[in-house]
Amino acid sequence: MGLDAAAKKSLLRKIPHGLFICGVAEGDQVNGFTASWVTQGSFEPPLVVVGVRSDSTSNGIIQRTGRFSLNVLSAEQKDLAAVFFKPQQGIGGRFEAAPFQLGELGLPILDDALGAVECELVGQVAHGDHTVFVGEVKSAVLHREGEALELSATGWSYGG
Template sequence: MDKQAKKTALRGITYGLYLVGTKGEAGVNAFAGNFLTQTSFEPPLVTLAVKAGTRSQQEIAQSGVFSVNILESGQKDMVTAFFRSITQEDNQLAGYPFYLKETGCPIFEDALSFFECKVVEKVEKGDHFIYVGEVINAGVHREGDPLTMKETGFYYGG
């Protein structure tokens, strides 16, 4: 297989870029995620892939819940802040205010919308865990166009 062709082809898959919230013994956490898709209408299910061995992956495995925050086009700086380890200060992560709802995972005030999930299945494949989450709560803060990987110039995959 031509490795460059494989990389180019896989990078052609379109992705959004989201803030995924978790919770654990050290408090709440969030990371920039893009391996996410809706997989069922009824019940409402999404599939999320999370790199194995990370704090976030371990927190989802232990708590069985996560939140997904849909960011708005132009919020590259916000998502970039979550590419590294972050700490909680009061009701902020990386300087961005959040609140909690049903799962106890962070929901960011600056996000367009959010949904919260309860893990109903997990699979370990390759270097990621794949979580199937049932959407148990959702909300909309405002209307807008969602942030995409393409707009940021970032690449993940291949």
């Protein structure tokens, strides 16, 4: 029996997601993009999992540098999430809308996000149109407490 594509789409879209800005850096270049396919994968060591489009600029940078950051957006930062999924003039151009500092691992940490973690790549599955990266959390910066932005609150969808 073949896969019921409509059922698969409906069910996979029910997986709850947050919205994050995944940051990468290579040489003196930084880049960032909106990511929703993010989850925790282990307590000890602390692992996070992120699915990243195979043909994206950031995917290649993660492959080459073995690291990425995840910035947690606040519930009020839908506009910022939109900036980070739209095409940009040049690599890193989206950061004109969002001041940032480089963290301990040299990865972009947005000043206005709730906070961010920096991760070292410990595994990956490259199969299909996204690569599943597993990162070990090596640094964490909490700027403030607050509600995080959830995909369900935006009216957007990414999945299915």
